[in-house]
Amino acid sequence: MLALQADITTLAVDAIVNAANSRLLGGGGVDGAIHRAAGPELLEACRQLGGCHTGQAKATPGFRLPARWVIHTVGPVWQGGLAGEDELLASCYRESLRVARELGARSVAFPCISTGIYRFPPARAAAIAVGTVRGHAKGLEVQFCCFGAEDLALYRALLSALPQRTG
Template sequence: MTKLTVLRADITALDVDVIVNAANPSLLGGGGVDGAIHRAAGPGLDEECRALGGCRTGEAKVTGGHRLPARWVVHTVGPVWRGGGGGEDDLLASCYRRSLEEAKRLGARTIAFPAISTGAYGFPAERAAAIAVRTVRAYLEEHPAAPEVFLVAYSPAAGQVLSAAVEEAGEG
């Protein structure tokens, strides 16, 4: 099975084939990781995103990496946390699954994910980490040739949450 690794890093600086952007529905940049990716990639990313016409929650769209070390950016829109009764878990799982499908379609060998929806969208970090690990593991089991996956934490606290989820799932 392809490896699943937790990294504490700046996702915009990673030399991987694909980085995933926790985007907003407009795809035109925002705060958090979305803003950081847009700033690091430069104006070409904004221009390419404008042409995509936005993205719905749980779906994913691809652009080039522009000034990033990554060759491609997969933009996915995570759910806003509304207490857990609005299908948020399924939508978040869809973000990870659809992003992996796009990376596989591109022929990527490596993909790096941020903790989707855990910032301004308010998804509980532990719950989001468990969904991420469960979804990625299931995808990797079904698709042995899938890309190597990195779950990227910007802060030590986020890294601990992701590492705990991986260990609890039996991957650590």
């Protein structure tokens, strides 16, 4: 696992994860950026999926992106932490990794899910992301793609605190 600061739409990985809304029809933030970069074919492919529930994940081709696939997941809206948000966010990561494996992906890049307009506290979200991915990413190369320096610092601190795995 590694963390980097980049535009997720430029990464040459097998799959990128899209922090989507439940309709999967594009929106703001990373979702809008992915839709713009992938081209109009992505919107048409998403229409065929019929939406997605919070904590679940569905895939489409990457179309004009360097990534072969886009895995769309719907993160929880922060409601103070008492509405199952932590488990729903962890489910986004688990389900995205499951879909990546089903696609035969070897490398996956995640954005910071739910920390934008869904207002999930960034430090809490990063801890859930790293902990969940660490336990479920067997055989996958995972990148946490941070748009801003503050998020990058959170992920790098969490990753550097992990025990190093040996042979």
